Amino acid sequence: MLLRRLEAYGFKSFADKTELEFGSGITAIVGPNGSGKSNISDAIRWVLGEQSIRNLRGTKMEDVIFAGSLGRRPLGAAEVSVVFDNTDGTLPLDFSEVIITRRVFRSGDSEYFINKAACRLKDIYELLADTGLGRDAMTVIGQNKVDEVLNSKPEERRLLFEESAGISKYKQRKKEALRKLEDTTQNLIRVSDITNEIEDQLIPLKESAEKTKRYNTLKSELTSCQVTLLLNTLEKSEKIIESASLQKNHLSENELTVSTNLSLKETDKEKLTTELIQVEERLASYTTFINEADTELERIHGKVAVLEERIIQGKRNQDRINDEQLRVDKQKNELEKKNSEVNEILVEKKNFTENLQQILADKNLLYENIVTNLEQAERQLESSKDKTLIFLQEIVEERNKLLTLKNDIARIETRELNFDQECQEYYNQLQQTESAYTAILAEQEAIQSKIMQLHQENSTLHIKKKGTEDNLQQFLQQEKQLSTQVNELQSRFKILSNMQNEYEGFARGIKSVLKSNANWHSGICGAVAQTITVPDEYVTAIEIALGGALQHIITENSEVAKQAMHFLKTERLGRATFLPLNTIKPFKPREAEVAAAKMNGSLGFASDLVTCDSRYRKVIDFLLGRTIIAKNIDIALVIAKQSAFSIKIVTLDGEILNPGGSMTGGSTSKREAGLLGRNNEIAAIKSNVNAATHSLVTIQEKVASVNTELSLINNELFSMQKELQQIEVRQAEITVHTEKIHFDKKRLTSSITNINDEKTTCAQEKEQLLMVLSQCKTTIASLENRDNQHKQNIALEQQKCKDLQASKDILQASLTDLKIDITTTQQEITAFMTNYEQSEESKQLLQNQLQSLLDESTKLAGQILEANQELVDTSTKYQILT
Numbered sequence: 056m057l058l059r060r061l062e063a064y065g066f067k068s069f070a071d072k073t074e075l076e077f078g079s080g081i082t083a084i085v086g087p088n089g090s091g092k093s094n095i096s097d098a099i100r101w102v103l104g105e106q107s108i109r110n111l112r113g114t115k116m117e118d119v120i121f122a123g124s125l126g127r128r129p130l131g132a133a134e135v136s137v138v139f140d141n142t143d144g145t146l147p148l149d150f151s152e153v154i155i156t157r158r159v160f161r162s163g164d165s166e167y168f169i170n171k172a173a174c175r176l177k178d179i180y181e182l183l184a185d186t187g188l189g190r191d192a193m194t195v196i197g198q199n200k201v202d203e204v205l206n207s208k209p210e211e212r213r214l215l216f217e218e219s220a221g222i223s224k225y226k227q228r229k230k231e232a233l234r235k236l237e238d239t240t241q242n243l244i245r246v247s248d249i250t251n252e253i254e255d256q257l258i259p260l261k262e263s264a265e266k267t268k269r270y271n272t273l274k275s276e277l278t279s280c281q282v283t284l285l286l287n288t289l290e291k292s293e294k295i296i297e298s299a300s301l302q303k304n305h306l307s308e309n310e311l312t313v314s315t316n317l318s319l320k321e322t323d324k325e326k327l328t329t330e331l332i333q334v335e336e337r338l339a340s341y342t343t344f345i346n347e348a349d350t351e352l353e354r355i356h357g358k359v360a361v362l363e364e365r366i367i368q369g370k371r372n373q374d375r376i377n378d379e380q381l382r383v384d385k386q387k388n389e390l391e392k393k394n395s396e397v398n399e400i401l402v403e404k405k406n407f408t409e410n411l412q413q414i415l416a417d418k419n420l421l422y423e424n425i426v427t428n429l430e431q432a433e434r435q436l437e438s439s440k441d442k443t444l445i446f447l448q449e450i451v452e453e454r455n456k457l458l459t460l461k462n463d464i465a466r467i468e469t470r471e472l473n474f475d476q477e478c479q480e481y482y483n484q485l486q487q488t489e490s491a492y493t494a495i496l497a498e499q500e501a502i503q504s505k506i507m508q509l510h511q512e513n514s515t516l517h518i519k520k521k522g523t524e525d526n527l528q529q530f531l532q533q534e535k536q537l538s539t540q541v542n543e544l545q546s547r548f549k550i551l552s553n554m555q556n557e558y559e560g561f562a563r564g565i566k567s568v569l570k571s572n573a574n575w576h577s578g579i580c581g582a583v584a585q586t587i588t589v590p591d592e593y594v595t596a597i598e599i600a601l602g603g604a605l606q607h608i609i610t611e612n613s614e615v616a617k618q619a620m621h622f623l624k625t626e627r628l629g630r631a632t633f634l635p636l637n638t639i640k641p642f643k644p645r646e647a648e649v650a651a652a653k654m655n656g657s658l659g660f661a662s663d664l665v666t667c668d669s670r671y672r673k674v675i676d677f678l679l680g681r682t683i684i685a686k687n688i689d690i691a692l693v694i695a696k697q698s699a700f701s702i703k704i705v706t707l708d709g710e711i712l713n714p715g716g717s718m719t720g721g722s723t724s725k726r727e728a729g730l731l732g733r734n735n736e737i738a739a740i741k742s743n744v745n746a747a748t749h750s751l752v753t754i755q756e757k758v759a760s761v762n763t764e765l766s767l768i769n770n771e772l773f774s775m776q777k778e779l780q781q782i783e784v785r786q787a788e789i790t791v792h793t794e795k796i797h798f799d800k801k802r803l804t805s806s807i808t809n810i811n812d813e814k815t816t817c818a819q820e821k822e823q824l825l826m827v828l829s830q831c832k833t834t835i836a837s838l839e840n841r842d843n844q845h846k847q848n849i850a851l852e853q854q855k856c857k858d859l860q861a862s863k864d865i866l867q868a869s870l871t872d873l874k875i876d877i878t879t880t881q882q883e884i885t886a887f888m889t890n891y892e893q894s895e896e897s898k899q900l901l902q903n904q905l906q907s908l909l910d911e912s913t914k915l916a917g918q919i920l921e922a923n924q925e926l927v928d929t930s931t932k933y934q935i936l937t
Contacts, residue, residue, distance in 0.1 A: 056186060057140040059152070065133040066101070067094040070121045102135040102157045103188055104179050117161055134158040145186055155179060184227070257542050366919055376911055379904075408880045414873060422866045429859040436852045443849060446842045453835045460828045467821045471814060478810045485803045492796045495789055502786045509779045516775065520768045527761040534758055537751040541744060548740045564629030565606045568619050575622075578615030580636070580671070583607050587675060588666040592707065593658075593684065599709045600661045600682045607632040609674055634674050641676035647698040651683050654697070656690030659683075661705065688720065 058077050063069040068091040075084075075095070086092050097111045101119060108116055123129035136156040139146065146153050148170070156168040167174050169182065561569070565582060580586065584605040589597045598605065608631055610616045616633035623631060644652070644660065652659045661679035683704045685691035691704040691712050700716040710720035 056143060056145040058137060059140050060138040061095065061098065062136040062138070063095075063098050063134070065121045065130040066098050066119055066135050067091070067121065067133075069094065069098075070124075070127055070130065098135045099137060102137050102155060103183065104157075104176055106176075116159060116163065116165075119159065120161060132158060132160045146182060148182070155182075181227075258538060261538075261542070261545075366923060370919065372911075408877060408884075412877060419870065422863070422870060425859060425863045425866060429856065429863055432852065432856045432859055436849070436856055439845070439849045439852055443842075443845060446838065446845060450835065450838045450842060453831060453838060457828065457831045457835065460824055460831060464821060464824050464828070467817045467824070471817050474810045474814050474817075478807055481803045481807050481810070485800065488796050488799050488803065492793070492800075495793055495796065499786070499789045499793070502782055502789065506779065506782055506786065509775060509782070513772070513775055513779065516768060516772050520765065520772065523761060523765045523768060527758065527765060530754055530758045530761060534751065534754045537747055537754060541747045541751060544740050544744045544747065548737060548744065551737050551740070561606050562629060562631070564623050564631040565608060567626070567628040568608055568623065568631055571619075571622065573618070573622060575615050575618040578611040579619070580609040580611065583609065583634070583674070583678065586667050586671045589664065593664045595709045596684050596705045596707050597661060597665060597679070599711060600679060600684070600703075600705045604632075604678050607634050607678075609634045609636065609671060611635070612637045634677070636670065636674070639674055639677050641673050641680050644681050645702075648681055648683065648702050651694045651698050651702055651704070654694050656686050657683055657694060658686065658707075 057079060060077065061075040062072070064072040084092050084095060093112070097119075101111055105111060108114065108118065111119060113119060120133040121127075121130040134156065136154055139153045139155070140151070141148065141153045142151050150170060154168075154170050156171070158166040158168075165176075167176055167179055169178065561582065568576075568579065569582065571579075582605070583601065586609060587597075608616075608619070610619070610633050613635040616635050619631070619633060623629060648660075651657060658664065661682040661684050662675050664684060665675055665679065667675050681703065683694065683702055685694060685704050685706050687708065688706050688710045691706050691710065695702070695704055695712045695716075700712070701714050703714055704712040708720075710718065712718055
């Protein structure tokens with residue numbers, strides 16, 4: 056297998072479509088670093104199914120798509136194709152050239168193709184599995200790959216050898232087969248679970264089936280009642296129809312008379328309609344002429360009004376143009392006067408601005424000196440304020456300490472009062488607890504005696520319940536066995552019935568004829584196996600004697616058989632043998648056969664052992680009238696020898712002695728639901744089902760009786776258990792309550808002792824707090840005196856800062872006013888310059904506007920002259936029409 060060609064488009068550095076041709080032998084690709092040599096091997100590795108992006112020297116699959124450059128935009132997809140020469144048939148495809156293509160998009164979607172046909176990545180793996188180009192093979196040996204193989208583990212090296220030997224494909228198939236076997240095993244387990252679940256549902260389904268039978272019976276009765284009701288309704292409807300028919304005849308006669316009169320009236324109406332149409336046509340022609348004249352007059356009136364309006368409007372426009380000319384001349388003179396005044400004002404404003412800027416420079420120097428002195432005073436004031444905060448914080452801490460001490464003393468006094476109240480309450484609770492403890496001990500003794508009595512009664516009932524449950528278990532076991540037996544028999548009956556209804560065991564052609572809905576099917580009497588009844592002991596012998604004739608079809612006549620054969624031939628459903636009743640002629644037994652039928656051990660002719668309808672008797676005689684049934688093979692041999700092996704004999708076990716001496720025999724498999732034995736087995740199953748159902752009903756009645764008795768015992772046990780549980784709960788409550796009372800006594804005694812100890816501790820703590828409180832007051836007075844002295848110093852510094860700030864504000868306001876005056880003056884100069892330029896532009900615009908008005912006045916004069924001439928012409932035409 057030869058690699059013929061590599062085609063790449065959009066893969067890494069291959070922005071344009073690139074094709075590389077490979078001939079036989081070795082092909083070397085030479086180039087400097089970074090020229091894309093490794094991208095060729097990456098492309099081959101990638102198209103053969105490489106999924107690890109790290110092996111392709113990237114971080115994500117999008118990296119294999121051309122990412123763009125300074126002169127080109129990035130591409131949206133990458134595609135690589137390799138072309139193999141398959142003339143030697145290495146690849147299992149019927150092509151001399153195989154093309155494998157892989158395509159990836161920036162969205163992450165991938166596509167794979169074999170000879171331009173879409174496929175899966177798995178298909179590519181399987182295609183290359185035996186070629187040495189698999190995903191684990193040494194297809195592409197890159198940098199350091201040889202060292203990696205030599206240093207690899209034996210298990211990893213073994214994978215390469217297996218791939219080269221071509222067995223990895225079969226290992227993969229084995230793995231897939233084992234996985235499918237495991238899935239099948241799991242499915243079988245689930246099927247078993249489902250079967251067990253269905254078996255549990257059989258009994259409820261049986262009850263549902265009985266309800267369905269009852270429903271079908273009631274539905275049949277309902278149908279009968281509905282049919283009766285419909286017959287009564289039909290009878291009443293027939294009477295109503297008869298009455299309606301008489302009324303219809305009477306109305307038909309009246310209709311004929313009215314129709315005659317209506318025809319005469321219609322004739323008169325047509326004459327009058329014709330005359331009316333003629334009159335309307337003449338009237339329409341006159342109306343059309345009048346309307347046309349009125350339209351023309353209205354058009355002339357409108358045109359006259361338009362021309363008059365145009366003349367008036369033209370005169371008005373001439374007056375407006377004259378007024379505009381006067382206004383433009385006036386505005387032009389005003390602009391010239393205004394421009395001369397603006398030039399004089401500009402000179403004055405420029406001189407004033409230069410004086411203001413000199414004054415501003417002097418005041419700026421004075422302002423900087425004041426700002427320096429103010430900053431020094433403010434820094435001194437801030438330092439003093441920081442000390443004030445420190446002094447104030449010390450005073451606040453001492454005051455908070457004093458407040459905390461007062462609160463602690465008040466809290467201790469409150470605790471002393473609470474201790475006295477709690478101690479008295481504990482004494483009262485202790486007396487109540489001792490009284491309750493005495494009463495609960497008496498109740499506990501009474502409950503214990505009651506519990507002993509209930510336990511004795513409970514034991515007696517449990518013994519009685521055990522005996523009843525044993526009886527119930529025996530009955531349930533019997534019920535389950537009978538139910539299983541009934542279900543099995545019903546299932547067997549259903550299967551046999553379905554086989555019989557679906558003609559199971561018959562050939563395809565036979566089944567098609569028996570199921571056909573064609574018109575000729577009414578002449579089909581059925582298969583031979585359907586028309587005969589055979590006792591169980593003769594079933595095997597008769598089946599062997601008939602052989603394939605069991606499926607022969609009996610028809611009413613030869614014409615039906617002909618149509619049925621045409622049906623099989625047309626539909627290509629196979630062949631069948633037909634036995635028309637009008638053509639079948641049975642053979643009369645020969646003397647040797649009659650003598651053999653009467654010998655010892657012979658059961659007679661096979662046809663005599665079969666029961667059937669009298670109309671089918673000649674068919675049975677035709678098939679079995681010359682076959683002898685013997686008890687066993689020994690007797691059959693004796694009979695055959697006496698008849699010189701000239702007759703056909705069948706034993707009860709199925710051995711056959713054919714005319715001429717040939718013998719057929721051996722073991723016969725038990726065929727489930729054979730063609731002849733089905734009816735017998737179905738009848739036997741029906742009888743067994745009825746007997747088993749009767750026994751099941753009897754057992755179910757016993758089970759119901761025992762269940763009732765057991766339910767009464769359980770109710771007594773439940774009532775007793777409930778009473779015992781309530782008493783035991785009360786006993787537990789008393790026990791818990793007793794322990795709680797005992798614990799409360801200890802707790803109250805301990806609490807009284809603890810309260811006395813706490814009172815002593817509070818008195819000592821209060822005395823210590825009063826001493827600390829006195830010291831705290833002295834410290835606060837000293838700190839307040841220091842704070843007052845510091846506040847006086849701060850006031851002097853603040854006054855100095857205020858004086859400097861006032862001077863600064865006055866000077867700053869003066870500077871601001873000067874700057875505002877300078878800015879205002881400069882803005883006025885700029886505004887005057889702008890107005891002057893605008894005036895010059897307006898002057899030129901007015902000159903242009905004046906020239907436009909003169910041109911418009913000349914044009915309007917010409918239009919007025921044309922309108923007057925057209926008005927004269929229109930008036931002349933109007934006089935003609937009127």
